[in-house]
Amino acid sequence: MRIALHHKGIDYDYRPIHLVKDGGEQRKDDYLSLNPKGEVPFFIDGELKLGQSMAILLYIEDRWSERPLFPKNAAEMAKCIQVCEIINSGIQPIQNLAVMHEVKRRYNLNDEEKVDWSRFWIQKGLDALEKVLGPLAGKFCLGNGLTAADLFLVPQVYNGKKFGVNFSGLPLISKINDSCLELESFKLADPSCQPDSP
C-alpha cells in the first residue's frame, strides 16, 4: 500500500501499528474496533475505512488513476491478479505472524522450528511463482511496466530474506526485486524508512 501511495504521489498520514511490541498493537481493542481482522494495512479516506491490501490498491487505482498499476486489457489484468494472489492469498497468509504464533503454541515448536514453518511456505510459493513468471516477466512481473504484481512481490521477497529463503533458484524473482528497489517509490516505502523503524 505504501509503495502505491508513493508511486502515485499521494500525500498521506502514516499511523504506525507495532506488530510485536506488547503482544502486538494490532491485537489491542482500540485497533480491533477499527479493523476486527487485527492486521495492517488499514486505509482511511474520508468516510471510507478499508482493510485488505488488494481492496485498498483497487480503490487507490480508481480514485487516483494517474500512473496506473493494473493493466486495462482483460487477459493482462487477470494475469496481474493471478500473480498478486499467488502471493496475497497463497503465500503471505500461511507465514503471517498470527499463524506462526498459533502453530508454535499448538505444536510446541521452538523459535527455529517456527521460522522454518514460514520459510518452507515462502520457498514453496516462490518456487512456483518463478515458473509462472517465466513467460510473463520482463524487467517487472508483467513485461517492462510496473504493476500491482510487483507491489506484492517485493514485500514477500523481503520477508523471504528475513526467514532465510534460498533465492539461488529464483533468478527472475531476484532480478525483478532488484529492478523495483531502484525505484524511488519502493525506496520511500521500505520499512527502514518509516518513522517507527527501530
Ligand SMILES: N[C@@H](CCC(=O)N[C@@H](CS)C(=O)NCC(=O)O)C(=O)O
Ligand atoms: N490479506 C491481508 C493480510 C494483512 C496481513 O496479514 N498483514 C500482516 C502484516 S504484513 C499483519 O498485520 N499481521 C499481524 C498478525 O498476524 O498478527 C491484506 O492483504 O491486507
